[in-house]
Amino acid sequence: MSSKISVKGEESFDAVCEAKHPGRPRCPVAHQNILKAARELVEEGGFDCLTIEGIAARAGVGKTTVYRRWPNKASIVMDAFFEEVSSRTSFPDTGSAREDIRLQMRQFVAELNGPLGCKISLLLANGQFDEEMAEAFRARWIEPRRSEAQLVIKRGIERGEIRREVDVDVLVDALYGPVYFRLLGEHAPLTETFADTLVEIVMSGLEG
Amino acid sequence: MSSKISVKGEESFDAVCEAKHPGRPRCPVAHQNILKAARELVEEGGFDCLTIEGIAARAGVGKTTVYRRWPNKASIVMDAFFEEVSSRTSFPDTGSAREDIRLQMRQFVAELNGPLGCKISLLLANGQFDEEMAEAFRARWIEPRRSEAQLVIKRGIERGEIRREVDVDVLVDALYGPVYFRLLGEHAPLTETFADTLVEIVMSGLEG
Amino acid sequence: MSSKISVKGEESFDAVCEAKHPGRPRCPVAHQNILKAARELVEEGGFDCLTIEGIAARAGVGKTTVYRRWPNKASIVMDAFFEEVSSRTSFPDTGSAREDIRLQMRQFVAELNGPLGCKISLLLANGQFDEEMAEAFRARWIEPRRSEAQLVIKRGIERGEIRREVDVDVLVDALYGPVYFRLLGEHAPLTETFADTLVEIVMSGLEG
Amino acid sequence: MSSKISVKGEESFDAVCEAKHPGRPRCPVAHQNILKAARELVEEGGFDCLTIEGIAARAGVGKTTVYRRWPNKASIVMDAFFEEVSSRTSFPDTGSAREDIRLQMRQFVAELNGPLGCKISLLLANGQFDEEMAEAFRARWIEPRRSEAQLVIKRGIERGEIRREVDVDVLVDALYGPVYFRLLGEHAPLTETFADTLVEIVMSGLEG
DNA sequence: GTATAAACGAGACGGTACGTCAGGTCTTTCT
DNA sequence: AGAAAGACCTGACGTACCGTCTCGTTTATAC
Known part of the structure; x- marks a missing residue:
């Protein structure tokens, strides 16, 4: 079960994912890859080794895909760290x-x-x-x-x-x-x- | 009274200022201007409006002058906030x-x-x-x-x-x-x- | 009467339009809307305000519909400008x-x-x-x-x-x-x- | 002797270069390298292989150095092509x-x-x-x-x-x-x- | 009628380049 | 020799479009 906390100007991932939207659905693998990349980068080099470009690169994803889903670095981090912990x-x-x-x-x-x-x-x-x-x-x-x-x-x-x-x-x-x-x-x-x-x-x- | 806390790779301001060095002495006004600029910038736009370039510009000082006196943003902030408070x-x-x-x-x-x-x-x-x-x-x-x-x-x-x-x-x-x-x-x-x-x-x- | 100039790897619109295909026929209104949109955009903001996304958006059409019919921006422009003029x-x-x-x-x-x-x-x-x-x-x-x-x-x-x-x-x-x-x-x-x-x-x- | 044609919002290179300014003077080698890079890129892959990033990279120069000296791609090209030809x-x-x-x-x-x-x-x-x-x-x-x-x-x-x-x-x-x-x-x-x-x-x- | 086929709109995808900003360093001239 | 100015390279920012790719839906012909 994923986050219920909405983040700035952005529909929750689940909402987008599960709803009957027109258009290509968001790739759920990308979601996980991005969060995983974020976790790894923080672990490896601290909080300010965490760049959007770095996350996108490591996740094998375009920067736009990251920006489409999270409004800022902070909310990625939130999701990255609280996926299971909460x-x-x-x-x-x-x-x-x-x-x-x-x-x-x-x-x-x-x-x-x-x-x-x-x-x-x-x-x-x-x-x-x-x-x-x-x-x-x-x-x-x-x-x-x-x-x-x-x-x-x-x-x-x-x-x-x-x-x-x-x-x-x-x-x-x-x-x-x-x-x-x-x-x-x-x-x-x-x-x-x-x-x-x-x-x-x-x-x-x-x-x- | 100035800081007793040593900061990375930098002689204390007082030491440099008071000693009999050859060369032009460090401008004491610049020191105050830089700290004042730092305080103002934080007050105006929060912590991440605080850039070295911004401080230097507002203080009417070259970036080098800032770097010559403090090793990083953090220590400027420290000095800026604890001048009188401590x-x-x-x-x-x-x-x-x-x-x-x-x-x-x-x-x-x-x-x-x-x-x-x-x-x-x-x-x-x-x-x-x-x-x-x-x-x-x-x-x-x-x-x-x-x-x-x-x-x-x-x-x-x-x-x-x-x-x-x-x-x-x-x-x-x-x-x-x-x-x-x-x-x-x-x-x-x-x-x-x-x-x-x-x-x-x-x-x-x-x-x- | 439409273009006789063949364009890269693409059957002419008329050919597709008039033939008895199975499947939904290409919407002829979309065709006109796209060309109109292209003309308007060029008129409004010059040649490099002319993006495929912009055209599609203004024409109220998906990008794929544009790409299905023209191989590149240039040929849209050609058709847009020479519809009647020629x-x-x-x-x-x-x-x-x-x-x-x-x-x-x-x-x-x-x-x-x-x-x-x-x-x-x-x-x-x-x-x-x-x-x-x-x-x-x-x-x-x-x-x-x-x-x-x-x-x-x-x-x-x-x-x-x-x-x-x-x-x-x-x-x-x-x-x-x-x-x-x-x-x-x-x-x-x-x-x-x-x-x-x-x-x-x-x-x-x-x-x- | 270099260009007399002024370009948008930018002092001429020579003016900046020869004047007795404080501050580090603009590297004249960079100037030549950038123009050379531009020429080469156009020759190799045509006009739209000419990106500012590409020029900067090939010239071994930061993008900012390019932007500091020319306001747009076009004026780089002008300078690049008319250095000796004119x-x-x-x-x-x-x-x-x-x-x-x-x-x-x-x-x-x-x-x-x-x-x-x-x-x-x-x-x-x-x-x-x-x-x-x-x-x-x-x-x-x-x-x-x-x-x-x-x-x-x-x-x-x-x-x-x-x-x-x-x-x-x-x-x-x-x-x-x-x-x-x-x-x-x-x-x-x-x-x-x-x-x-x-x-x-x-x-x-x-x-x- | 019921497949089958194609076009539709929407919009996500991985990319490239944009122009900007700040970082910290280096190199001038001026005082 | 310090101060101020400003150029240097680097690297990340967030945005705009590119051309491609799913989706679910609609509208035809063909069986």
């Missing part, structure tokens, strides 16, 4: 809210320590230069994770494990914010211990 | 650690809501594409603020207001991280209330 | 050869001073870049006029008004060449007086 | 006007039968699509030859060999026009005999 989220249920949260945070930290980490930081950074990108990143990455966390927290509140008055939104950011901060700032390591300690610090005092 | 930090002392922290956080949030906010987020973002930049940003912006916070927290610990076992580094990130996260993510507003609530959530349970 | 030639008979020739030349000059003039010069010019075009232009425009002139001259020779030894081909070019030259070179105006003077200069001394 | 004109003096003219025409025809021929026809043709080009071509090629011919004719008139009343401008075109016409029209060959016959036809009857 869906896999974690929603543990150990019976203890704090434990659930700790597991979630641990997994999140582990994820960011892997190959995904640098991509996420790049995407978050890129969003500062391109509101479109930022929007897409929020919708496809940040929000899904915030929702999960909110669910776990709300479950904790209902069970009476977490105090009723707690502002859930702020709590979520108190948990996730520091992780993103270390990811971007690189002023301190993103360890499992950090996750644990962070949960301890934030959650202590919130329990009913 | 020093003004806040170090309140109300007698209550939590209150001191709240004041610090409020001031920090206020600062980021002003014109500085977008610059900081841009710099933090830019660091993801340029390690040099990231290093400078950490040293000139992030660390000074972490140090302040650490001092306040340590004072709180010594006074017995905060539990001895608390990991100060993690605590600092637990306080600052969420702020940076909202600054960058823009998924929720950066209000004074947010600062207060955040301090409440994080600090409750840590007090001795 | 046939109207002048063949005066005043009794005097020199007078007939003068009338012919006057009419020719008048024609080239009208809207046709620039088209002819464009077509002649275009022929330098496209042998196909040149061939068609020769056959459809140049030769018919040369033939007329030859007829008038030969009649003059038979009547004893023009000397027997005169090389008719060269004489025809001596009359028409200068007119085309002024049309293309624009170094001097194409007036009726020019036609008269030219005939005077060329014909004097040729009369028996 | 000056060599023929001005015979046999004592007989008709003989002088015949020699001039023979030489002209011979010239056009050589490698220059196709270039001239291309340039004349090109002028139909680009007024700038046409202007330059008139000034650099057509007019010099018309002047020569006029001189020879006027000398003939003064010597009493040619009738006083003859319109010199028309006579010149009567001589040259047919040659250009056969060059462009290719409906008949451009032979020495043609030149002779043409002179015979045109000049007979004009002699005093």
Whole structure:
């Protein structure tokens, strides 16, 4: 299942692909090749080795084919990185809210320590230069994770494990914010211990 | 007072300027003009309207003059933004650690809501594409603020207001991280209330 | 009556149109629309505003429909400009050869001073870049006029008004060449007086 | 000595080259290389193998260097073809006007039968699509030859060999026009005999 | 009637060249 | 010898058309 996030002035690929249009249908192989090329180029030489011409060349595709489908480099990157990633989220249920949260945070930290980490930081950074990108990143990455966390927290509140008055939104950011901060700032390591300690610090005092 | 952070392959401006060199001394006005031009350009058209050519043109200076003084765009930006900003930090002392922290956080949030906010987020973002930049940003912006916070927290610990076992580094990130996260993510507003609530959530349970 | 000039690898429109083929017959309206579109585009923005895509778009026709009927831009232009023009030639008979020739030349000059003039010069010019075009232009425009002139001259020779030894081909070019030259070179105006003077200069001394 | 014909929005090369400017002077080798590349490309593959990118590549020069010096393809071609050609004109003096003219025409025809021929026809043709080009071509090629011919004719008139009343401008075109016409029209060959016959036809009857 | 055949419009395809912009370097003259 | 100017090569940008190629649809003749 592909993206639901629309990108600037461009019908979604699926919409174009599946609908009964007149005209030659867009080649679905090209779509995959372009995204694959984009991923490879970023992996090989960093974010600014990523040129449209380079992508097109490696994908064995004309530049126009790229431009026909994506309005800018950023949205290619979004699609390239979130093709499969988006869906896999974690929603543990150990019976203890704090434990659930700790597991979630641990997994999140582990994820960011892997190959995904640098991509996420790049995407978050890129969003500062391109509101479109930022929007897409929020919708496809940040929000899904915030929702999960909110669910776990709300479950904790209902069970009476977490105090009723707690502002859930702020709590979520108190948990996730520091992780993103270390990811971007690189002023301190993103360890499992950090996750644990962070949960301890934030959650202590919130329990009913 | 100028930068202490060394930048790639370039003698510091002051060193060159003050020493008794043979040859024409570097024009000190050019230096200021270049930084001013950089600031203006970013303000007017965002970060990617910032070209070396543009800076040189607006500063009424040759491109070579720019390249002679800074090795890359990033370091110009650093100097441009941290000329005066760096020093003004806040170090309140109300007698209550939590209150001191709240004041610090409020001031920090206020600062980021002003014109500085977008610059900081841009710099933090830019660091993801340029390690040099990231290093400078950490040293000139992030660390000074972490140090302040650490001092306040340590004072709180010594006074017995905060539990001895608390990991100060993690605590600092637990306080600052969420702020940076909202600054960058823009998924929720950066209000004074947010600062207060955040301090409440994080600090409750840590007090001795 | 349509073109008899064969064009590269393409059955004539009429042949296809009138024959009893299976399959949908070529739409005759499209044919006219395409030629009309071509004429309009050239008139509006000159010869290099003439793109196949533009023609197709303005004619409300798919590009394939254009390509199916003409092998290249040049032959569209040929058909577009010579649809009606070709046939109207002048063949005066005043009794005097020199007078007939003068009338012919006057009419020719008048024609080239009208809207046709620039088209002819464009077509002649275009022929330098496209042998196909040149061939068609020769056959459809140049030769018919040369033939007329030859007829008038030969009649003059038979009547004893023009000397027997005169090389008719060269004489025809001596009359028409200068007119085309002024049309293309624009170094001097194409007036009726020019036609008269030219005939005077060329014909004097040729009369028996 | 280089061109006096100014070209759209561009200072002449010499002016820029010889003046005492600050800044790096334009590389004179590049100038020659570009023109040479242009000549070669036209010779190899005709006029529409002539792309700016191709010229730049073959000249070992950046596209910008080309665009900095010439405003369009046409003016490159003009410079490329008229670097040396322009000056060599023929001005015979046999004592007989008709003989002088015949020699001039023979030489002209011979010239056009050589490698220059196709270039001239291309340039004349090109002028139909680009007024700038046409202007330059008139000034650099057509007019010099018309002047020569006029001189020879006027000398003939003064010597009493040619009738006083003859319109010199028309006579010149009567001589040259047919040659250009056969060059462009290719409906008949451009032979020495043609030149002779043409002179015979045109000049007979004009002699005093 | 039901194939079969061809033309239709639409529009995607891989390409080439366009003219522009910025990069970072190099080479002048001027101060 | 630094400053300012400006030319140098490189390489990517985003656009316009090229001529070809599917598509799904329409309109004929031929079985």
